[in-house]
Amino acid sequence: MSDHTYEKTADIIFGRWKSQILYTGVRLGVFDSITSGVKSTSDIVNELGLDDKLAYRLLRALSSMGFLKEEPDSSGFSITSQGELLRKDHPQTLRGVILLEEGPEHYAIWKHLPAMIKDGKQNSLEREFGCKLFEYRDRNAEYAEVFNQAMSSYSSIQTNWVLEALDKYDFSNIRHVxxxxxxxxHLLGNLLLKYPHMKGTVLELESVISKKGSLLAPKLGVSERCSYVIGDMFSSNSQLPSADAYIMKMILHDWNDEECVRILSNVYRSSPKHARLFIAEHLVPGPDKPHFSKLFDIHMMCVASGKERTVDEYSSLLQQSDWEYVQTLHPHQQSGLIEVIEARKS
Ligand SMILES: C[S@@+](CC[C@H](N)C(=O)[O-])C[C@H]1O[C@@H](n2cnc3c(N)ncnc32)[C@H](O)[C@@H]1O
Structure with missing residues (x-):
């Protein structure tokens, strides 16, 4: 066994310690407290109302992981570029992501993973909290705030990947998305910013769009072309908005195959003959190829009824709901983890 093998394995074993240390730094406001240059430990501690001895040890651990830089005499800390990514005002902030994914609810549900895999029931959140994800979110205001912020936080990078994947696409005949x-x-607002001839509609649950202050279209200056409509993508009784194109980012991975076919069939029923559908998701590559989607898939196993899928699996879902797979569009960046599948009505 080489040292490298040992280190890689140990690093994974202790991975949760690292993410919990980072979560605690974010939760306590460390990264928003250190603005520019070096801030003394006592100023950080006083501003955030922390215990000085325990807080120093947290700051030192955050420095050891590369998020802060400790002064040689331990008198203060400055923020690194890695740490900047955890600040509220960073354009690609990961703050919301860590607050959700390492927060108490998501931390708690992972413990059910071995039992789920043994008995084949994918219901970790129900085991822990007695209800499903969106029901839990809509009953818990504090979690809802963290969840919705995390979606925007994920979107701050995912939207770029989706726009890049669609960069060469001819949208001239698409006037309503x-x-x-x-x-x-986040995604629709930025799409409308890039394509001024378009108007758009966000279809969402009431709990998300009733909080007017959190809606992003006004902040992006596209509110005149963007409407928010309350609707249920599962309800076959209600008509979804009629549009030239539909986009779904990180939607189908929340749901099992049967639920996905219900959603896709509803969109099919409500859409005009010429409609296009864009599905933005992590796509699982072939066997033995390491990919983030294979880890996110296990997260989906814990948090919802869904899964991450291969292109062929998405094609099959499309076919079962009368859509026809057209192509997969890729972001230019090698690091882009989201791809876009285009479908048309068959
Ligand atoms: C994983 S989030 C993705 C949000 C957004 N597309 C993004 O990428 O940031 C899933 C979204 O689906 C919404 N949702 C869940 N059930 C829904 C339903 N029955 N009808 C409409 N929207 C629903 C949730 O409120 C949530 O905002």
Whole structure:
């Protein structure tokens, strides 16, 4: 066994310690407290109302992981570029992501993973909290705030990947786009900014779009072309908005195959003959190829009824709901983890 093998394995074993240390730094406001240059430990501690001895040890651990830089005499700390990514005001902030994924709810549900895999019931959140994800979110205001912020935080990078993947696409005949489960409108708002001839509709649950202050279209200056409509993508009784194109980012991975076919069939029923559908998701590559989607898939196993899928699996879902797979569009960046599948009505 080489030292490298040992280190790689140990690093994974202790991975959760690292993410919990980082979560605690973010939760306590460390990264928003250190603005520019060196801040003394006592100023950080006093401003955030922390215990000085325990807080120093946290700051030192955050420095050891590369998020802060400790002064040689331990008198203060400055923020590194890695640490900047955890600040509220960073354009690609990961703050919301860590607050959700390492927060108490998501931390708690992972403990059910071995039992789920043994008995084949994918219901970790129900085991822990007695209900499903969106029901839990809509009953818990504090969790809802963290969840919705995390979706915007994920979107701050995912939107770029989706726009890049669609960069060469000819949108000249697409005048109205509907974002199904579009959250507060991060993706749609940015799509409308890039394509001024378009208007858009976000279809969402009432709990998400009733908080007017959190909607992003007004902040992006596209509110005149962007409407928010309350709707249920599962309800076959209600008509979804009629649009030239539909987009769904990180929607289908929340749901099992049967639920996905219900959503896709509803969109099919509500859409005009010429409609296009864009599905933005992590795509699982072939066997033995390491990919983030294979880890996110286990997260989906814990948090919802869904899964991450291969292109062929998405094609099959499309076929079962009368859509026809057209192509997969890739972001230019090698690091882009989201791809976009285009479908048309068959
Ligand atoms: C994983 S989030 C993705 C949000 C957004 N598309 C993004 O990428 O940031 C899933 C979204 O689906 C919405 N949603 C869940 N059930 C829904 C339903 N029955 N009808 C419409 N939207 C729903 C949730 O409120 C949530 O905002």
């Amino acid at each position: 509907c974002d199904i489960g579009g959250g507060t409108g």
